[in-house]
Amino acid sequence: MTTNRQVKLAMRPQPGMLSRDVFAIEDAPVPEPAAGQFRVKVHYVSLDPAMRGWVSDAKSYVPPVGVGEVMRAYAAGIVDASQHPDFKAGDAVQGLLGVQQYALSKGSRVYKVDTGAAPLERWIGGLGMPGWTAYFGLLEVGQPKAGETVVVSAASGAVGSVVGQIAKIKGCRVVGIAGGAEKCRYVTQELGFDACLDYKAGELAQQLSLGCPKGIDVYFENVGGEMLEAVLPQMNLFGRIPVCGLISGYNATQSSPGPSLRPVLTHRLRMQGLIVFDWADRIPEAMFELGSWHKSGLLKIREDVREGGVDAFPETLNLLYTGGNFGKLVLKV
DSSP states (O other): OOEEEEEEEOSOOOSSSOOGGGEEEEEEEOOOOOTTOEEEEEEEEEOOTTHHHHTSOSOOSSOOOOTTSBOOOEEEEEEEEEOBTTBOTTOEEEEEOOSBSEEEEOSTTEEEOOTTTSOGGGGGTTTSHHHHHHHHIIIIIIOOOTTOEEEESSTTSHHHHHHHHHHHHTTOEEEEEESSHHHHHIIIIITOOSEEEEGGGSOHHHHHHHHOTTOEEEEEBSSOTHHHHHHGGGEEEEEEEEEOOOGGGTTOSSOOOOOOOHHHHHTTOEEEEOOGGGGGGGHHHHHHHHHHHHHHTSOOOOEEEEOSGGGGHHHHHHGGGTTOOSSEEEEEO
8 A cells, every 4th residue: 555545624514414525535645653653554433423523613622623634533453563662563553543544643542452352443432432431421420329210312322322331230220212113122132221212203201201200310411402301301309411412413504492401400400511531541441441341241332334445434424413323333444
């Protein structure tokens, strides 16, 4: 290979779904590592809902991807050349490597992974950033206690599926919300949730009332909008709501009416946003715990791996916002 195929941000997007012309797909020379660097041959790229925010210039928790820059992404691959003392050729790694075939790194926020314990693509899914988000978001923000009821939106997705399983490990009753009978079956029969509600069937508030007869103690929020509106009145006193994502509004072309926040006041709820980087110094802890649960069979993880290489990135990314994926969406490079 003499060229490095890359996806770059060509322009800021308009409201709505991301069009292909937002991105430019270009060939660059394969980079050579300098002293203190190593080169990774990327095998898999993680596609995450947060990417929609990363390409916008709206104020956020990280600076936006610059126009003309390689698209930011978590990726996994194999070190194929190194001048770094801690990384050698043949090491399997994951980190913020971007949507490209080859990436240079100095080692910051790049982690070695054990492909004997789990396949490479899983280390950017349930054992990677989505798993870390689930781990810290539920345990640090949600603080579930044995016997409590935990409700998880987008329950079959990369984050939600891990959240629910950790809640079960911690002794909670877990109710998922997902779209369609197939995803709901997966959530209950494969992942072991106690129940899963199909929001596409309608009457979600009534489904929640029946599925959570003792109310809701922790609601792990990935969706927002009408789903949050249905959940809020059914929260118990001193309930906790970790807000991980609000994917229902990421591609909205106009603002939609929001839920009443009166229950936040009357029920003295705690609603806290979370970004996984808040626990950056504890990521090895999350990797160890998630890996141990996975190895012992307590944590099941599913990837939706798509072919097509970096050229397929724009269209594949939009599957996240239409519900077209089933499991952690990963692009094979």
